[in-house]
Amino acid sequence: MGPVSHPTSTRRRGRLLRIGAACAVLLALAGYLIVHFSSSGPRAPGCTVRGPGKDGATYEMHPEQAVNAATIGAVGSSRALPERAVAIALATSMQESGLRNIGYGDRDSLGLFQQRPSQGWGKARQIRDPVYATRKFYEHLVKVPGYERLPLTVAAQKVQRSGYPQAYAKHEQEASLLASALTGRTPGAFSCTAALAGGRPGDPARVRAKLIREFGPDVLPRTQSAGLERTAAAGGGKSRAGSDAVVAVPVGRKPDRGGPGRRGWELAHWAVAQASELRIAQVSYGNRVWSAEESGEGWRTAEAAEGNSAASKARGSGTVLIRTVQ
Known part of the structure; x- marks a missing residue:
């Protein structure tokens, strides 16, 4: 005599498995929502720059990005560079590293601007210093004739020599907004x-x-x-x-x-x-x-x-x- 099947037991096990799977999904969703609202809620650390006027454009960033952006602005100020230079530097860093001081990149590229030790930008530890990296970027930028009058993506490309020269253009609006705040032209525009x-x-x-x-x-x-x-x-x-x-x-x-x-x-x-x-x-x-x-x-x-x-x-x-x- 062959084995006797128990359809009721089988159905019960299937139902328990489905209930367990549903509970796992709900727990995962609850965990995501807790993390999301604790890290992205109105009191979570973060920074915002606002354009002039009640309906001005806004740009939001993580505190790490804000610190690096402020460094780019401050170093530009120390060299008495115009707001346009700061906007070009910000857009470049937005594209190259997302305004983060990263320790990796294409080949030996590093840091805020993905500068390469093998291309004469400095030693790796120097390039990982945001102040040093920003100074080197500006040193090259001011050697570009008429950089203030050039399209932003052209000026940035003459410094970076990127394989994607048009990529900088997509960051121009946000970079210009941020530069206007970090150079003090728009009062009270930057808050964290x-x-x-x-x-x-x-x-x-x-x-x-x-x-x-x-x-x-x-x-x-x-x-x-x-x-x-x-x-x-x-x-x-x-x-x-x-x-x-x-x-x-x-x-x-x-x-x-x-x-x-x-x-x-x-x-x-x-x-x-x-x-x-x-x-x-x-x-x-x-x-x-x-x-x-x-x-x-x-x-x-x-x-x-x-x-x-x-x-x-x-x-x-x-x-x-x-x-x-x-």
């Missing part, structure tokens, strides 16, 4: 959300050292920059110079290029871009204040942040005040 609660305190000396390294030694008075230039040259690090949690950056140390207040907003936007990396709690300039605690609201007027001593000191003082987490 930063979750800093419960972490380590910030180090004002690191803020000063990075300011000097990216904007140059004359960005701060000698009383603040003394002892930090060597630290800045080495790429940051701890320093005992300046224990005050507030870093004051005088705006008038360099003339405004392109209009009053532009230098101040250039520095203020740079500081906000560093919020997650350097543990910056608040940035104040003129009559506007950005704070990590209220970062979802962007730049507020000083009246809206009344009672904050740092914001009060910044009003009309011609100084950008950067307060680190204590």
Whole structure:
């Protein structure tokens, strides 16, 4: 006599398998939604640049990308380069690395601009330094005759010699929008959300050292920059110079290029871009204040942040005040 089948048991096992599979799918979906909303929600770290006007264009980026973009802007400022040069550099990095300091690429390409040691751009460790890589890019760009008047993709290609020369053009709108904020032409256009609660305190000396390294030694008075230039040259690090949690950056140390207040907003936007990396709690300039605690609201007027001593000191003082987490 042959084996006896049990259709009821078979159906039950099939139903249990389908239920188990459905539960697994639901659990996976729930996990995805938790991760998605915790990393992409309104309070998740991220940065946004907005164009002028109520319905201006926007461009969003990760804090890592914002830090690198701010470095590109600051190094351009240290060389007194025009906004167009910064836009070309930003578009190039957007295409080459997505504004990330990556350690891989085509053949021996590395870093923000995918520069190649074998092609004379420097040693690998140098190219992986965003400040060095940006300086090298600008060194080549300014040698291009009439680069400011060239189409962006042509100017970028004359520096990069890419196998895809038209690729830079697709980033021009976002790069121009970002350049207008990072060079200070559009006040209050750059903002980040930063979750800093419960972490380590910030180090004002690191803020000063990075300011000097990216904007140059004359960005701060000698009383603040003394002892930090060597630290800045080495790429940051701890320093005992300046224990005050507030870093004051005088705006008038360099003339405004392109209009009053532009230098101040250039520095203020740079500081906000560093919020997650350097543990910056608040940035104040003129009559506007950005704070990590209220970062979802962007730049507020000083009246809206009344009672904050740092914001009060910044009003009309011609100084950008950067307060680190204590």
